[in-house]
Amino acid sequence: MRQSDRPVRSVLYIPGSKLRALEKARTLPVDAIIFDLEDAVAPDEKVSARNTLADALKSGGFAPRQCIVRINGTDTKWGADDLAMFAPLAPDAILLPKVNTSEDVAAAAKELTGETLIWAMMETPEGILNAAAIARAPRMGGFVMGTNDLAKDLNCRDRADRLPLMTALQTCLLAARAAGIPCVDGVFNAFRDDNGLRAECEQGCDLGMDGKTLIHPAQIAIANAAFGPTDAEAELARRQIAAFDAAIAEGKGVAVLDGRIIENLHVDTARRTLAKLAAIAALES
Ligand SMILES: CC(C)(COP(=O)(O)OP(=O)(O)OC[C@H]1O[C@@H](n2cnc3c(N)ncnc32)[C@H](O)[C@@H]1OP(=O)(O)O)[C@@H](O)C(=O)NCCC(=O)NCCSC(=O)C[C@H](O)C(=O)O
Numbered sequence: 001m002r003q004s005d006r007p008v009r010s011v012l013y014i015p016g017s018k019l020r021a022l023e024k025a026r027t028l029p030v031d032a033i034i035f036d037l038e039d040a041v042a043p044d045e046k047v048s049a050r051n052t053l054a055d056a057l058k059s060g061g062f063a064p065r066q067c068i069v070r071i072n073g074t075d076t077k078w079g080a081d082d083l084a085m086f087a088p089l090a091p092d093a094i095l096l097p098k099v100n101t102s103e104d105v106a107a108a109a110k111e112l113t114g115e116t117l118i119w120a121m122m123e124t125p126e127g128i129l130n131a132a133a134i135a136r137a138p139r140m141g142g143f144v145m146g147t148n149d150l151a152k153d154l155n156c157r158d159r160a161d162r163l164p165l166m167t168a169l170q171t172c173l174l175a176a177r178a179a180g181i182p183c184v185d186g187v188f189n190a191f192r193d194d195n196g197l198r199a200e201c202e203q204g205c206d207l208g209m210d211g212k213t214l215i216h217p218a219q220i221a222i223a224n225a226a227f228g229p230t231d232a233e234a235e236l237a238r239r240q241i242a243a244f245d246a247a248i249a250e251g252k253g254v255a256v257l258d259g260r261i262i263e264n265l266h267v268d269t270a271r272r273t274l275a276k277l278a279a280i281a282a283l284e285s
Pocket residue numbers: 012013014015020021022024025036039040121123145146147148149150186187191215216217
């Protein structure tokens with residue numbers, strides 16, 4: 001399976017400094033893990049967190065979850081050493097914080113070999129304006145929305161409907177879709193507010209996001225449910241494909257199901273739904 005087709009319904013940040021959380025991650029039903037060396041780790045702990053995380057990755061046990069390492073910015077005193085330490089460990093991806101331009105990605109890509117991709121935190125106004133170029137940068141594997149940093153830089157209000165962030169979210173989605181890479185939504189900070197998280201996941205899903213970044217294990221089930229096809233969606237997809245196939249067999253180019261037309265583009269969407277379901281089943285088996 002191409003990396004871009006792997007499910008990313010739930011993408012959990014784990015501070016690289018927290019041994020207990022790193023151990024726990026091997027048992028959690030998440031699609032992907034972001035091992036964080038950036039904002040979740042205090043400056044005094046940066047070096048020890050790097051070593052703790054490297055040991056954990058060498059010990060393994062995280063598969064089939066995607067392993068993504070968020071390094072410190074390459075403009076900080078830790079970034080270059082982070083990259084030098086984790087590139088040889090061949091995680092699925094290195095996540096670069098606060099990406100502003102495609103050149104930021106190209107510079108990091110030069111340090112990588114093998115299959116490791118680069119994911120970009122989209123969380124600065126300049127980065128959002130350059131989203132299309134960043135999405136097509138070398139080794140680019142996916143976008144992660146950094147809605148906290150973005151809100152800080154935009155100086156916008158924290159609203160439940162995320163209206164002030166909509167342009168940025170949709171700009172990044174457009175860029176990601178044009179380049180054929182996944183786009184994962186930002187975190188929901190109130191990690192004990194299940195209803196709030198559910199609503200924000202539904203909104204992200206409506207927009208077209210592939211999943212949600214999370215900060216606490218209690219958020220995983222809600223994200224997995226929101227971003228996975230429901231039984232009703234899967235059943236509709238199967239009926240649409242069957243109706244279209246029957247129409248084609250009768251020499252028609254269009255089918256009608258439940259009073260709605262079904263064209264080949266709807267069948268593409270239906271097939272994508274079923275492929276996603278199969279990928280989730282494979283991951284969970
Ligand atoms: C938010 C937390 C600080 C809460 O921690 P705590 O109060 O310790 O939580 P609990 O006691 O409820 O924990 C229960 C058990 O779960 C484990 N745990 C907690 N969090 C995680 C985790 N993220 N991954 C794995 N396991 C976790 C605890 O170890 C407990 O286990 P057990 O001992 O078995 O009971 C904490 O959740 C936390 O640190 N979360 C991560 C915060 C983080 O990574 N922040 C940075 C990323 S967000 C960001 O930067 C976004 C972006 O850049 C932007 O700009 O928007």
